[in-house]
Amino acid sequence: MIRYAIKRLLLAIPTLFVMLTAIFVLVRLVPGDAAAVILGDQASEASLRALRTTLGLDQPVYMQYLSFIGDVLTGDLGRSLSSGRSVGQEVLLVLPYTIELTLAAIVIGVALGLPLGIATAVRRNGWVDYAGRLISLVGLSFPAFVSGILLLIVFAIQLGWFPVLNSGSSGDPIERLRNLALPAFNLGIIMMAYVVRVTRSSMLGVLGEDYIRTARAKGVRPGRLVIRHALRNGLIPIITVVGLYFGTLIGNSVLTEIIFNRPGLGKLILGALNARDYTLLQGLMIIFAICVIAVNTLTDLAYGLVDPRVKYK
């Protein structure tokens, strides 16, 4: 397992380089002069030239690339053009909120979706199955911004259980949880919908396998049969979907953070886009790329833990 883990971690390095290169090229492909965009139409030639020198835009492309990679590797993501703070600082300020929201959404999605998915597969074509499929369809059909608004109307405005606007910076853990509940649930139900679907289909496949019949022939009772024999074999596609959904979660979290007025990476992106804050955007792209690569690597490691065959390939 350790050798497998080291191999996976090493494989993440070239992926990271490809991503960094892609981001570098993408930013340079944006038409127009970055300095002119940043300073606007009224800027003087001298100030434009000065900014190009600060940004390194007067250097040849390969030099720009090398210094870009060097900066990233040393953890320097540049300074935000609008706030003047370093990108690292900007991100660290809001990252805990995004991590909190994402993890809470994943926990809600898996904690609700996995048992429901198993139940729909075991009780195939029974009422549990139809109910589970209906719930998952509803979760998939509602865009995050619609379900977010509905949640706000019902639970924050009508029932008043949760705050409408996030205070965000509150230190009180209870208050923090109350702030987290609705946005996390908003993202969690989408996650749950995916998990129910993939768990159902994966478990249906596994429950038809020969080794399940073998286990029944040994006298294994239904509960143990599902958990010990079927679930572990059905986990791989579920892990895949949870890992993949992590990326989508970031996209959905942009909308969720705006609706619930929560600080986070999503709102930071929107702000950077509106302010044409190139360096902040580039820095955020790098942070997201690193997050996605990290989650993918974790997914790979989870495969190795779940399925002994993976390690030996």
Place this chain on the structure above:
Amino acid sequence: MQQNQETALDIRGLRTEFKVGGRWYPAVRDLSLDVAENETLAIVGESGSGKSVTALSILRLLPQAGARIGAGEVLFEGRDLTKLSEREMSSVRGNSIAMIFQEPMTSLNPTMTVGEQIAEAITIHRGASQADAMAEALRLLKEVKIPSADSRLHDYPHQFSGGMRQRVMIAMALACRPKVLLADEPTTALDVTIQAQVLMQLDELKEAYGMSVVFITHNLGVVAQIADRVAVMYAGEVVELATVDALFANPAHPYTVALLRTMPRADRATESLEPIPGSVPPVTAMPEGCAYASRCPLKQPSCEDKRPELLPFDGPGHQVRCPVRLEQTRG
């Protein structure tokens, strides 16, 4: 041969049905068979003859949706297995009746070590601790002659060859010292030399454990090697029942005769093998009369009118479901 012994398992009038397009059709019809203690009964037939369904019906392992036991009893230790609750049934499975399956490659759980899989039945039925069960699993692995069993106990199925996996399956089945072992084509997926080894081993273990074995196969060569008695199945019913010697020396049913002709034999010159023309009628379109009539060289017009019965043939315990052959021997 074994009539003087106690009956271990007694199947009476079994009818197993499958749901096709909203209607129930029998895949096994009116099947009565018994297995004596320490006897090996082979059930022979081509694909779709209902032999595997028979074995799965005994342990009630058929898919819960779309299959049912429509009639009949399976008597074992004074109880009718078809009447037991699912819970009572799971305390029979793997305990007093065990089963091994055809596909050693897919019949073992890929995410559990072979040791865990063998030990599982022991912890379930004997209430043994995990450590004791693993010790017993190791003993069983040695008994089925897995080389360097100590180190292999913690290996996963994908680290074993097909023949070794089938031995693991056998070890799993033997874990609780069953009275009856149902072996559903356990050697079909193995190559011939491995097949011979596994068969020999099964036979030795049967003697050592004093088990009765129901051996399902389509391979008559295997039957000759391992069986005491043989039931030939066709289209869900037993068409001939005989001791292994009587079956090979004096096959009665035209289907048995045809099956024997499809088999290469070492004891006589075989010019060419004869396939049986046609195929088994589908369960949804069983003919009124004899199910074999459409393929039968001895067919009489009367064969298609009425379903023939299984009646005694010339030797002791020899029965056949063919009025034409019965007529021939009497007349």
